[in-house]
Amino acid sequence: MRTRIYTGIYLLAFVLALLVSITVYVQTESDYTTQVYADDRLKRALVLYHPSRDARFSNELSLAFTSGLLTAGFTVERATISSDTPDTITGYDIVGIVSNTYFFRPDIPTEHYLSRVDFNGVKAVGLMAGAGSTAGAARLLRKWLRRSNADLLDVSEFWILRPNNETPTNKSNWEVAMDKAYTLGVQTAASIL
Numbered sequence: 779m780r781t782r783i784y785t786g787i788y789l790l791a792f793v794l795a796l797l798v799s800i801t802v803y804v805q806t807e808s809d810y811t812t813q814v815y816a817d818d819r820l821k822r823a824l825v826l827y828h829p830s831r832d833a834r835f836s837n838e839l840s841l842a843f844t845s846g847l848l849t850a851g852f853t854v855e856r857a858t859i860s861s862d863t864p865d866t867i868t869g870y871d872i873v874g875i876v877s878n879t880y881f882f883r884p885d886i887p888t889e890h891y892l893s894r895v896d897f898n899g900v901k902a903v904g905l906m907a908g909a910g911s912t913a914g915a916a917r918l919l920r921k922w923l924r925r926s927n928a929d930l931l932d933v934s935e936f937w938i939l940r941p942n943n944e945t946p947t948n949k950s951n952w953e954v955a956m957d958k959a960y961t962l963g964v965q966t967a968a969s970i971l
């Protein structure tokens with residue numbers, strides 16, 4: 779009996795330690811990296827994202843959104859969210875923020891960044907990524923973007939597991955998410971041209 783209790787305690791401790799390690803790993807901020815695409819256009823967009831550590835969902839969403847903005851004729855700077863990301867935003871016509879959901883909240887690097895940045899009234903869109911339960915995180919992202927002085931256009935949700943489309947399609951759920959992020963980029967750019 780006593781051996782069973784000890785085995786149970788060890789198992790519980792192991793599962794808890796694993797959960798804490800995964801949580802710390804996925805929430806740790808990445809290095810600051812930045813790339814500029816089509817650096818010769820009149821209109822400029824900034825796309826900020828916290829890279830996801832497993833399937834790279836948010837990375838690909840940020841790329842799909844970037845592609846949409848490029849198609850619509852923008853120069854796009856795509857950068858990671860970290861403590862080195864500039865906190866005064868000037869010279870952009872649009873800012874996009876791609877964040878991951880962990881425990882029903884946007885990831886910690888996004889939260890820290892949005893508590894110090896000033897968007898100076900620039901138009902902003904949020905892309906809230908997650909497995910399928912992102913409504914609470916999207917609400918917080920809306921609130922934090924407004925608090926950071928962004929002129930918020932919208933926050934859209936993108937899912938790995940929950941269907942991203944209402945009507946049946948031959949495409950995978952992942953492809954549908956990327957198509958939607960691309961279209962969001964095109965439409966956002968078109969709305970301010």
Ligand SMILES: Cc1cc2nc3c(=O)[nH]c(=O)nc-3n(C[C@H](O)[C@H](O)[C@H](O)COP(=O)(O)O)c2cc1C
Nearest residue numbers: 830831832833834835879880881882908909910911
């Ligand atoms: C510890 C942990 C907590 C998570 N919590 C949520 C959650 O509350 N809601 C949700 O929709 N997805 C949740 N997810 C899924 C992540 O949001 C999703 O995997 C994320 O977009 C990262 O993408 P990746 O799988 O490409 O790394 C969680 C994932 C982990 C590892």
